[in-house]
Amino acid sequence: MSVAKDDSQVRQKEMIAAHYTRLSRCPESGEKNVYTFVPGNLTELLRSFDLLPVLPEINALQSAMRGKSKDYIAAAEKLGHSEDVCTYVKCDLGMMKSGNVGPTGERLPSPDLLLLSYTGCFTFMKWFEILRQEYGCPVAMLHVPYQGDGVVTPAMRDYVVRQLRETVIPMLERISGRRYDEDRLKEMLARSSAAEDDLVAVLESAKRRPSPIDAYFGGVYYIGPIFTAFRGTADAVDYYKLLRAEVEERVRLGQGPVTPEGDLPAERFRVVVEGPPNWTSFRAFWKMFTDEGAVAVASTYTKVGGVYDTGFRHDPARPLETLADYCMGCYTNLSLPSRVDMLVRYVREYQADGLLINSVKSCNSFSAGQLMILREVESRTGRPGGFIESDLVDPRYFSAANIKNRLESYFQMLEQKRAGAA
Numbered sequence: 001m002s003v004a005k006d007d008s009q010v011r012q013k014e015m016i017a018a019h020y021t022r023l024s025r026c027p028e029s030g031e032k033n034v035y036t037f038v039p040g041n042l043t044e045l046l047r048s049f050d051l052l053p054v055l056p057e058i059n060a061l062q063s064a065m066r067g068k069s070k071d072y073i074a075a076a077e078k079l080g081h082s083e084d085v086c087t088y089v090k091c092d093l094g095m096m097k098s099g100n101v102g103p104t105g106e107r108l109p110s111p112d113l114l115l116l117s118y119t120g121c122f123t124f125m126k127w128f129e130i131l132r133q134e135y136g137c138p139v140a141m142l143h144v145p146y147q148g149d150g151v152v153t154p155a156m157r158d159y160v161v162r163q164l165r166e167t168v169i170p171m172l173e174r175i176s177g178r179r180y181d182e183d184r185l186k187e188m189l190a191r192s193s194a195a196e197d198d199l200v201a202v203l204e205s206a207k208r209r210p211s212p213i214d215a216y217f218g219g220v221y222y223i224g225p226i227f228t229a230f231r232g233t234a235d236a237v238d239y240y241k242l243l244r245a246e247v248e249e250r251v252r253l254g255q256g257p258v259t260p261e262g263d264l265p266a267e268r269f270r271v272v273v274e275g276p277p278n279w280t281s282f283r284a285f286w287k288m289f290t291d292e293g294a295v296a297v298a299s300t301y302t303k304v305g306g307v308y309d310t311g312f313r314h315d316p317a318r319p320l321e322t323l324a325d326y327c328m329g330c331y332t333n334l335s336l337p338s339r340v341d342m343l344v345r346y347v348r349e350y351q352a353d354g355l356l357i358n359s360v361k362s363c364n365s366f367s368a369g370q371l372m373i374l375r376e377v378e379s380r381t382g383r384p385g386g387f388i389e390s391d392l393v394d395p396r397y398f399s400a401a402n403i404k405n406r407l408e409s410y411f412q413m414l415e416q417k418r419a420g421a422a
């Protein structure tokens with residue numbers, strides 16, 4: 001693994017660790033925190049009030065990567081939550097019931113506010129209903145209209161902005177004890193935009209051959225800061241500048257992606273991946289790709305907390321309107337035809353050999369319609385699709401032998417197709 005790559009990884013790890021430590025100290029420091037979700041988050045707005053975001057999905061996936069989700073899910077099921085409930089929810093509840101100790105081993109504070117940015121998934125609403133019962137804390141809701149017709153209309157934007165002005169901002173003023181400061185928000189949005197430019201440059205570097213990055217497994221690290229607690233901060237700007245420089249250096253040297261096994265020696269297959277990763281066996285799952293020389297050159301999961309490669313940037317000149325556009329533009333808020341268009345574009349622009357779908361049991365937001373998506377993308381691009389099934393954070397649904405078999409068959413098919421075309 002190159003030293004330059006390590007720099008951004010170390011930096012990200014430090015940022016995340018410092019954030020969890022700061023959260024754990026809230027009871028003594030008096031800092032207030034807001035639990036909120038990744039797709040459609042209002043991080044800049046929260047931070048403009050000096051409120052600290054807590055992202056329950058991130059806690060769940062981090063717990064899974066550290067081998068803790070199995071017990072948390074079991075604890076939630078023991079309390080009566082059905083096997084069919086999204087495992088992020090059960091992992092989060094199990095963690096809370098086990099002392100609310102976060103993934104880094106430090107205790108998370110109870111929420112001062114639950115901010116529900118209702119983007120793309122009804123489960124979020126049920127999740128916070130349960131947390132409200134548990135914590136008895138205030139709730140603010142931002143209802144984000146679904147892009148059913150594939151566009152954001154002025155009426156949709158006005159609807160979101162009105163809620164921000166009339167509901168969300170007054171609630172944040174009450175919780176924080178501070179007045180809304182639009183100039184401060186604008187400064188944060190400008191920093192978001194700078195970091196977004198660098199993130200897009202990193203993701204689009206995968207159009208090269210060999211791709212210097214893996215845009216799915218590696219991609220989840222790259223989106224970390226911008227999709228979570230750091231958008232709008234100077235830390236995020238610095239991180240993405242550093243990351244971009246590292247990736248540009250890999251391009252200059254003609255290197256492929258860094259993987260947990262080291263640099264990928266040769267790029268044999270280029271695939272676009274749809275769906276979230278499995279977190280309980282993340283490394284083993286990634287290795288199944290690297291063993292075959294397969295690189296993910298684009299993915300939709302890296303758009304779940306914001307789609308930036310179509311040109312959207314947070315715009316400081318229109319602070320509330322831009323937050324509305326951001327929320328409505330997140331991947332799971334897009335209609336199925338829009339998702340198909342995006343995937344077709346990725347297969348073509350990134351010169352992929354095919355589309356691979358990881359259908360996770362937990363998540364209707366992603367999984368509904370995936371077979372239709374697969375057929376449509378295959379027929380429009382002429383490139384073969386593959387389909388595997390797993391889960392987010394429930395290890396009972398990661399069948400390694402099964403998934404490996406399916407992946408091997410899929411890559412063999414790509415090989416045969418290539419040989420037939422030659």
Ligand code: SF4
Binds near residue numbers: 057086120121362392
């Ligand atoms: S169903 Fe999917 S989008 Fe909804 S909370 Fe679970 S993981 Fe998130």
